[in-house]
Amino acid sequence: MKRHRLARNVARYAPLPPENRAERQTWTAAQAVAFLDHCHEVDDPTTDLFEVIIGTELRHGEALALRWPKVDLTARALLVDRTAASSPT
Numbered sequence: 265m266k267r268h269r270l271a272r273n274v275a276r277y278a279p280l281p282p283e284n285r286a287e288r289q290t291w292t293a294a295q296a297v298a299f300l301d302h303c304h305e306v307d308d309p310t311t312d313l314f315e316v317i318i319g320t321e322l323r324h325g326e327a328l329a330l331r332w333p334k335v336d337l338t339a340r341a342l343l344v345d346r347t348a349a350s351s352p353t
Contacts, residue, residue, distance in 0.1 A: 291318075316342075325349060 276331050291299070297317050325347035334343040346347040 323347070 300311065300315060300318070303314055307313075313327070316322065320342070322330070322344065326344045328348035329346040330342065330344065335343065337341065
């Protein structure tokens with residue numbers, strides 16, 4: 265808009281988030297450990313994925329878009345180069 269390349273500001277019509285939106289609560293380290301311990305106890309098949317998500321602080325969309333070719337177990341590295349749409353909870 266400042267450079268006069270657009271006829272109108274389309275962002276003006278985008279809906280704004282609600283003002284009273286609740287702030288998200290994050291787990292403490294102790295809560296994360298307790299969750300992972302429980303996953304191990306019940307032999308949850310997604311435990312390894314949860315450990316990666318918690319340990320790397322991946323966002324929902326990043327975890328959903330992660331694919332095996334982007335994971336190097338030998339180097340203990342992963343490449344986050346995309347994201348997928350996920351609905352916030």
